[in-house]
Amino acid sequence: xxxxxxxxxxxxxxxxxxxxxxxxxxxxxxxxxxxxxxxxxxxxxxxxxxxxxxxxxxxxxxxxxxxxxxxxxxxxxxxxxxxxxxxxxxxxxxxxxxxxxxxxxxxxxxxxxxxxxxxxxxxxxxxxxxxxxxxxxxxxxxxxxxxxxxxxxxxxxxxxxxxxxxxxxxxxxxxxxxxxxxxxxxxxxxxxxxxxxxxxxxxxxxxxxxxxxxxx
Amino acid sequence: xxxxxxxxxxxxxxxxxxxxxxxxxxxxxxxxxxxxxxxxxxxxxxxxxxxxxxxxxxxxxxxxxxxxxxxxxxxxxxxxxxxxxxxxxxxxxxxxxxxxxxxxxxxxxxxxxxxxxxxxxxxxxxxxxxxxxxxxxxxxxxxxxxxxxxxxxxxxxxxxxxxxxxxxxxxxxxxxxxxxxxxxxxxxxxxxxxxxxxxxxxxxxxxxxxxxxxxxxxxxxxxxxxxxxxxxxxxxxxxxxxxxxxxxxxxxxxxx
Amino acid sequence: xxxxxxxxxxxxxxxxxxxxxxxxxxxxxxxxxxxxxxxxxxxxxxxxxxxxxxxxxxxxxxxxxxxxxxxxxxxxxxxxxxxxxxxxxxxxxxxxxxxxxxxxxxxxxxxxxxxxxxxxxxxxxxxxxxxxxxxxxxxxxxxxxxxxxxxxxxxxxxxxxxxxxxxxxxxxxxxxxxxxxxxxxxxxxxxxxxxxxxxxxxxxxxxxxxxxxxxxxxxxxx
Numbered sequence: 001x002x003x004x005x006x007x008x009x010x011x012x013x014x015x016x017x018x019x020x021x022x023x024x025x026x027x028x029x030x031x032x033x034x035x036x037x038x039x040x041x042x043x044x045x046x047x048x049x050x051x052x053x054x055x056x057x058x059x060x061x062x063x064x065x066x067x068x069x070x071x072x073x074x075x076x077x078x079x080x081x082x083x084x085x086x087x088x089x090x091x092x093x094x095x096x097x098x099x100x101x102x103x104x105x106x107x108x109x110x111x112x113x114x115x116x117x118x119x120x121x122x123x124x125x126x127x128x129x130x131x132x133x134x135x136x137x138x139x140x141x142x143x144x145x146x147x148x149x150x151x152x153x154x155x156x157x158x159x160x161x162x163x164x165x166x167x168x169x170x171x172x173x174x175x176x177x178x179x180x181x182x183x184x185x186x187x188x189x190x191x192x193x194x195x196x197x198x199x200x201x202x203x204x205x206x207x208x209x210x211x212x213x214x215x216x
Numbered sequence: 217x218x219x220x221x222x223x224x225x226x227x228x229x230x231x232x233x234x235x236x237x238x239x240x241x242x243x244x245x246x247x248x249x250x251x252x253x254x255x256x257x258x259x260x261x262x263x264x265x266x267x268x269x270x271x272x273x274x275x276x277x278x279x280x281x282x283x284x285x286x287x288x289x290x291x292x293x294x295x296x297x298x299x300x301x302x303x304x305x306x307x308x309x310x311x312x313x314x315x316x317x318x319x320x321x322x323x324x325x326x327x328x329x330x331x332x333x334x335x336x337x338x339x340x341x342x343x344x345x346x347x348x349x350x351x352x353x354x355x356x357x358x359x360x361x362x363x364x365x366x367x368x369x370x371x372x373x374x375x376x377x378x379x380x381x382x383x384x385x386x387x388x389x390x391x392x393x394x395x396x397x398x399x400x401x402x403x404x405x406x407x408x409x410x411x412x413x414x415x416x417x418x419x420x421x422x423x424x425x426x427x428x429x430x431x432x433x434x435x436x437x438x439x440x441x442x443x444x445x446x447x448x449x450x451x452x453x454x455x456x457x458x459x460x461x462x463x464x465x466x467x468x469x470x471x472x
Numbered sequence: 473x474x475x476x477x478x479x480x481x482x483x484x485x486x487x488x489x490x491x492x493x494x495x496x497x498x499x500x501x502x503x504x505x506x507x508x509x510x511x512x513x514x515x516x517x518x519x520x521x522x523x524x525x526x527x528x529x530x531x532x533x534x535x536x537x538x539x540x541x542x543x544x545x546x547x548x549x550x551x552x553x554x555x556x557x558x559x560x561x562x563x564x565x566x567x568x569x570x571x572x573x574x575x576x577x578x579x580x581x582x583x584x585x586x587x588x589x590x591x592x593x594x595x596x597x598x599x600x601x602x603x604x605x606x607x608x609x610x611x612x613x614x615x616x617x618x619x620x621x622x623x624x625x626x627x628x629x630x631x632x633x634x635x636x637x638x639x640x641x642x643x644x645x646x647x648x649x650x651x652x653x654x655x656x657x658x659x660x661x662x663x664x665x666x667x668x669x670x671x672x673x674x675x676x677x678x679x680x681x682x683x684x685x686x687x688x689x690x691x692x693x694x
Contacts, residue, residue, distance in 0.1 A: 124327055
């Protein structure tokens, strides 16, 4: 198996890069979308709340694959065409946005009420309270969930292979049709994903420990 | 201990409902400048809620609160001015965990009073020295004991140069051996002439520094008077019952 | 498209939905048994057991479900015994579910305060009984909402069996699109069917969660 991987290391690495592009794109895009959605979700304006809730529930209760097919195969009916890569990033962004919105919301609501009261008691205006008091604590609270979401996104990016995106899984599948060394290829592929997840988790953990140590 | 005749805090017929539950029933209290008022009473009597009505953390259902000539309530700007004039110390300290002791104290002066960071820092260091924690300026709250956290919280409230200091059961969440250091800071504050309204169970402390003791029960003021009267010769049955229960449990006669 | 054709398509969709539901239930049952066994092994067994089992669980949780399904389907035929798409999907989803559920169960078991175990052992009960009769009943209220949440994920994950050619809901959609050339409406309808399956369950999970929080048995999960 190892010599197989080494022989095709270039292709695997190219696929890995695409996987990363998809995952990072979906996390960044999804974060923007998620922040906006979370704000709407907690807003006093009824229609905004309904809109954001509908979006969150619709995405979280339907398969990502169907969302992807809708973007890639359904939108062309309206003249909106995406490349496989573009469609994958877009679909995963929309998918991530819903999950991240809930993570952000939970983070915001996890900040103890006493913090808001202390800020109010010294007369801190709303914006300063949000930026200086609430957000830092909320971000610290959701840090593990964010890491997990990132890892899940990396794993989920594999569905891009089903519409032809040449990310890591697709590279392996192509290789399979060329060499038919299925067991080795799939084993190597699994281990690659496991390795990527482990590296992300470990790096995140160390960063998290450093952050924790500052405050405790 | 100079007092003027115009009350600095005036609560007129304050009523507070939480849904169908009436927590405060037409409570009237006037506090003069420089006066030290301690509010005691059983849990659920509304004393904490009343305190929080004074700086607008709880909006009143009916009635009126005026602090230093400003009505509590109204617009955000007015409320902010009221809160700059009123300092509050919470039972659970509520320090900002992601900021050092120094940063906790500096935040209000910089963001609300508009001080420069240097001025704010100097003020904060002076206050830390005043509460005896100069060496903890760069520590995060997580590394401080409960008593130390509360003293930082007091410094944070003082940083706004308030005219009135509110204390909501400041020592109730502390281990017994840490209570003394906080009461000491409060005593110091009292001797410097700060107007203080304190909700507390510390009877000896109340007897020590209070000009007036207010007894609350079920949302009304049951009795009020100088500590000597309240503690040794309470006029109403409810006060007597409450004190007996409180003193009896602690096993010693506190207010002598 | 006339009514007869539409009727056929609807029947086709219903068939796909049926397979989706059946596969979800079967895989959840299979994964439940597997996950429960793994969790017990890891809690009761010593460090030797953990040494073997943990890496396996980590590999399954650290790699995409799609890859696992392909591994079971393609791998089995390479090894000589051919699995039909349904069986392959069942095996792949069960293994995946087993790994995730084992973590849910194990996490719930270890979240019960150590004092409970110590009290049970101090009375003289065997480790086996302590886990079965004392720890597990207390872990149960924590497991239920998390497991229900996972079941919802599982229903959505069955869509990946599409790649094995299994006629579940998403494959049904693809076939209909091939026939009617109307991808947008078809996928929207399929999304709504999945939504109709999953949303009620999501609401139920939230209700259960709130009830448990009310009784002080669970905290908010992110």
